[in-house]
Amino acid sequence: MKALLDTNIIIHREASRVVSRDIGTLFKWLDKGKYIKCIHPITVEEIKKNVNRDTVDTFNVKLDSYEKLKTLAPLNEKIQAVSASADVTANDKNDTLLLNEVFCDRVDLLISEDKHIHNKAALLGIGDRVFTIDSFLEKVVSENPGLVDYKILSVTKKYFGEINLQDSFFDSFREDYVGFDKWFNKKSDEIAYVTYIRDTILSFLYLKIEGAEENYSDITPVFKPKKRLKIGTFKVVSNGVRLGERFLKILFDNAFINKVDEIYVTIFEKRDDEKRLIALFEDWGFKLHGKKISSSGEELVYVRSFKPAYDKDNPKHTYPYLSQQANVFLVPIYPDYHTELLPDSILKTESPRDFVENEPHRNAISKVYISRSLEKDLAKGDVIIFYRTGGYYKSVITTIGVIENVILDIKNEQNFISKCRKRSIFSDNELKKHWDFKKSMRPFIVNFLYVYSFPKRINLKELIAHGVIKDVDSAPRGFQKITTDQFNTIIKETKTDASIIVD
Numbered sequence: 001m002k003a004l005l006d007t008n009i010i011i012h013r014e015a016s017r018v019v020s021r022d023i024g025t026l027f028k029w030l031d032k033g034k035y036i037k038c039i040h041p042i043t044v045e046e047i048k049k050n051v052n053r054d055t056v057d058t059f060n061v062k063l064d065s066y067e068k069l070k071t072l073a074p075l076n077e078k079i080q081a082v083s084a085s086a087d088v089t090a091n092d093k094n095d096t097l098l099l100n101e102v103f104c105d106r107v108d109l110l111i112s113e114d115k116h117i118h119n120k121a122a123l124l125g126i127g128d129r130v131f132t133i134d135s136f137l138e139k140v141v142s143e144n145p146g147l148v149d150y151k152i153l154s155v156t157k158k159y160f161g162e163i164n165l166q167d168s169f170f171d172s173f174r175e176d177y178v179g180f181d182k183w184f185n186k187k188s189d190e191i192a193y194v195t196y197i198r199d200t201i202l203s204f205l206y207l208k209i210e211g212a213e214e215n216y217s218d219i220t221p222v223f224k225p226k227k228r229l230k231i232g233t234f235k236v237v238s239n240g241v242r243l244g245e246r247f248l249k250i251l252f253d254n255a256f257i258n259k260v261d262e263i264y265v266t267i268f269e270k271r272d273d274e275k276r277l278i279a280l281f282e283d284w285g286f287k288l289h290g291k292k293i294s295s296s297g298e299e300l301v302y303v304r305s306f307k308p309a310y311d312k313d314n315p316k317h318t319y320p321y322l323s324q325q326a327n328v329f330l331v332p333i334y335p336d337y338h339t340e341l342l343p344d345s346i347l348k349t350e351s352p353r354d355f356v357e358n359e360p361h362r363n364a365i366s367k368v369y370i371s372r373s374l375e376k377d378l379a380k381g382d383v384i385i386f387y388r389t390g391g392y393y394k395s396v397i398t399t400i401g402v403i404e405n406v407i408l409d410i411k412n413e414q415n416f417i418s419k420c421r422k423r424s425i426f427s428d429n430e431l432k433k434h435w436d437f438k439k440s441m442r443p444f445i446v447n448f449l450y451v452y453s454f455p456k457r458i459n460l461k462e463l464i465a466h467g468v469i470k471d472v473d474s475a476p477r478g479f480q481k482i483t484t485d486q487f488n489t490i491i492k493e494t495k496t497d498a499s500i501i502v503d
Helices: 007-014 022-032 041-048 053-065 077-086 090-103 115-124 133-143 168-176 180-186 243-257 272-283 335-341 413-420 428-436 460-465 484-493
Strands: 002-005 036-039 109-111 156-159 191-197 200-210 228-236 262-267 287-294 297-305 328-333 366-371 383-388 396-407 444-459 480-482
Touching (some): 002 090, 007 022, 022 133, 036 041, 041 053, 168 200, 168 228, 191 243, 413 428, 413 444, 444 460
Parallel strands (some): 328 383
Antiparallel strands (some): 200 228, 262 297, 287 297, 366 444, 383 396
16 A cells, blocks of 8 residues: 655654654554555655755655655646646645545555645545545554554543643643643642543643633633633644544533533644644634734634534534434434444443443544435434334433434445444444445445433333334334424433523
8 A cells, every 4th residue: 555645744754853743653553554655756846945955965865765656647637627726826736746646546545734635635536545644543543453552541530730741742832831831730639631541641631611701801802701611721642543522522511511602722823733623623613713912922712602503504513502403313223332332322231441432433423323224314414313222121212413414325345434434333344244234225324423412211111101102113223203292202301401402
């Protein structure tokens, strides 16, 4: 397998000073997967333009460890068309040359942190072959679970005072913020969310509730008085297990429990890890508000409204809120798969120790459900309620989700696997079995967002008694639509916080 590396990846890797662990993790997995690390001649040319000759000479020596593409594919017509409409600068055109090698199958994939490259890849229909560091790590971890030589523990709450401030994880914060160590030590009795890898910090999240009286004079434009959740400190090292989404779930849960009006974060845009966090925030509805000026410099301020709202066309932007005006479906899930896919909905009869969060699908909010249901009239924004099978007394409804999209047009087995891989609980071999299980009825894919675990579980007996399901023989075998009244009954009987419903 040939992996073409963008110039930003090479510079990040070969820089004299390591600013992030992410790049080391990426190259470790490239080596484990026996990928041929390729560079495009245009990358060599870009590096040669550096005004510092010593830097150029140093890079030239290091570039010998990569395989330079010896021949280049002719520029494809479709590539030319996209270039004509999307390319403005010389750098844009250079990016297109890299994409052309992927499009023409001269290399298997491209790894880049450049947003424009990923946007163009989507237009060309090769988005599944162009990766960020994060998405590539997710891919290889999903493909090669046997190669994972570490165990990521569940997110744990720790007092600041219990956390090793000298861990190199915090070096980037020291660089960005004047007096970071002093600030950290003053928080000794406050709580942070942390994960570790062999006693080394892998991710860190600190949240703070702020009232309407908070002083925001250092933010431009100045905030209006509101109750807010501030993301005080947030960093996740890229590792392939989607901890970023796991921490988003934590902050959205905190925002919901505390009934805030807004969530906000102040963040620099200096390093790749910060740029990736910004992209993650934007994907989930955060918008650039303005700037914050302090002794540490100028930070960007991103804000997300948390007032009850529901965007059927983009449910991530109003997550976790739901609408009873949407179609609602019951959907069955076997016990063997239930807690793997929905770890926060673990039953009291299951041991949490059996579900350590060391796999991508467990940490994610975005998940995939594979179905052969006869009912396929599903749409973005529809609500799904998971029904854990088990019989008259043991079958229970556990979880609410909202559909992101439905994929019915699946070309072949490999296409099916590639579309499922990152979000699915199944290995590639298991996905192959799902594809071939019934050739006359190939499976389709439902991408959904995990939203809410019911505080109280209702079994099949109670669902029948409350008129949600007619009788035992009517228990869902595929997607089964229910009425608004039946949905409201479920909300009531499961003791769900009704404020999650916007209408």
